[in-house]
Amino acid sequence: MIAPSFYLLLASVLFAIGAIGVLVRRNAIVVFMCIELMLNAANLVFVTFARQRADVSGHVYVMLVMAVAAAEVAVGLAIIVALFRERRTVNVDELRELRG
Amino acid sequence: MPLSDLVFYLFAAMVVVGAAGAAISQNLVYAAFLLLAALFGVAAIFAWLSADYVAITQTIVYVGGILVLFLFAVMLTNRITDARHSNPAVGKRPAALVSLGLFGVLAYVSIETPWKHFDVPAGGETTHLLGQALLSTYVLPFEVLSVLLLAALVGAVVMSRKETPKP
Numbered sequence: 001m002i003a004p005s006f007y008l009l010l011a012s013v014l015f016a017i018g019a020i021g022v023l024v025r026r027n028a029i030v031v032f033m034c035i036e037l038m039l040n041a042a043n044l045v046f047v048t049f050a051r052q053r054a055d056v057s058g059h060v061y062v063m064l065v066m067a068v069a070a071a072e073v074a075v076g077l078a079i080i081v082a083l084f085r086e087r088r089t090v091n092v093d094e095l096r097e098l099r100g
Numbered sequence: 101m102p103l104s105d106l107v108f109y110l111f112a113a114m115v116v117v118g119a120a121g122a123a124i125s126q127n128l129v130y131a132a133f134l135l136l137a138a139l140f141g142v143a144a145i146f147a148w149l150s151a152d153y154v155a156i157t158q159t160i161v162y163v164g165g166i167l168v169l170f171l172f173a174v175m176l177t178n179r180i181t182d183a184r185h186s187n188p189a190v191g192k193r194p195a196a197l198v199s200l201g202l203f204g205v206l207a208y209v210s211i212e213t214p215w216k217h218f219d220v221p222a223g224g225e226t227t228h229l230l231g232q233a234l235l236s237t238y239v240l241p242f243e244v245l246s247v248l249l250l251a252a253l254v255g256a257v258v259m260s261r262k263e264t265p266k267p
Contacts, residue, residue, distance in 0.1 A: 002108055003217060007149070008210030010112050014119055014138075016203035021123030023195035027187045029128065029173050033135050036166065037119050040142050043154075051149040054220035056229040060238050062154050063230070066161050067245050071252030073166050077173040078260040084177040091188070 007048040015041035028080050028090045032073065039069050108148055115141035126187050128174045132167065139163050153227045 014037055021034030043062045050058025084090050118138030125131045139162045146155035234242050 001218065002105060002148070004215040005210050005213070006112075007145070008215070009207055010115065010145070012203055012206035012210055013116055014142075015206060016199045017116070017119040017123050019202055020195055020199035023198060024189045024192055025123070025187065026190055027128065029170065029177065030122075030131055030187055033122050033131060033170060036135070036162070037122065037138065040139065040162075043158075044142060044145065047146055047149045047151045047154060050151065052216060052218055052220075056226055056233050057237075059151055059154050059226060059230050060233050062151075063157065063234070064241060064245055066157060067249055070161055070166060071249050073169055074256040075252050075259070077169050078256040080173055081176050081260050090177050093190070 004048055004052055008045060011041040011044040011048070014038075014044065026091050026093055028083075028092050028095075029077075031092060032076055032080075036069060036073070039065055108145070111141045111144040111148070114138070115145065126189075128178060128187050129171075131187070132170050132174055135170070136163060136167050139167065150224075150226070152225055153230050 018034045018037035018041060021037065022031050025031055025034065043065055046058040046062050046065070050056065050062075080090055083095060087095065089095070115138050118134045118136070118141060121134035122131045122138060125134060139158065143155045143158040143163070146158055
């Protein structure tokens with residue numbers, strides 16, 4: 001039997017890897033992938049505690065997170081593709097017009 | 101060590117290696133395929149936590165939907181030949197510091213806290229309970245979410261369409 005702390009540790013590793021990817025990478029698509037990793041880490045924690053408490057509410061929250069993630073990816077990738085068509089780049093350091 | 105634990109550790113290693121590869125790899129296409137390994141591993145771990153419906157949804161939504169979207173975006177925004185040079189990394193040292201600190205705090209909490217072990221037996225299939233919860237206790241978030249999803253998808257279609265000349 002695997003202890004709950006191991007699942008939580010795995011989620012921490014996943015979240016830290018996602019965070020480092022968001023901070024280091026300059027390609028907007030990879031930044032998006034790393035955000036997905038962090039959302040997955042959060043989902044893993046939700047499901048772990050749902051299992052621990054034998055309560056299905058955690059699964060409901062995972063469903064909500066997944067739907068929001070899908071909406072976010074659809075809109076985000078549409079923005080990225082439109083930006084690339086306009087500017088021929090997806091480097092987040094070169095896309096800074098909205099900075100005050 | 102029982103065989104099931106061994107298989108679990110294999111899946112955990114697959115998640116970590118896939119995620120690290122997706123975050124570190126210079127090649128966008130490799131990053132997308134390593135993300136596939138990580139997402140599959142997470143689905144397997146959901147199955148380990150006896151969350152059958154969530155595991156299947158993870159496979160269908162993430163691997164079948166989101167990852168394909170990512171691959172399309174990679175192919176639409178980069179010439180495959182220069183995928184190797186289109187993914188630069190900056191500020192490695194401060195980023196590593198921040199994320200190691202974050203990991204330290206999270207790992208300390210998850211190891212040091214005396215979590216209650218999984219003493220409740222796994223309750224079999226969850227689809228029935230999940231459906232009941234979604235349509236009774238959580239019916240308002242569920243409906244709001246459907247409207248959000250519809251709005252987001254219509255927005256995505258509008259945004260990614262080619263500009264048509266105004267009449």
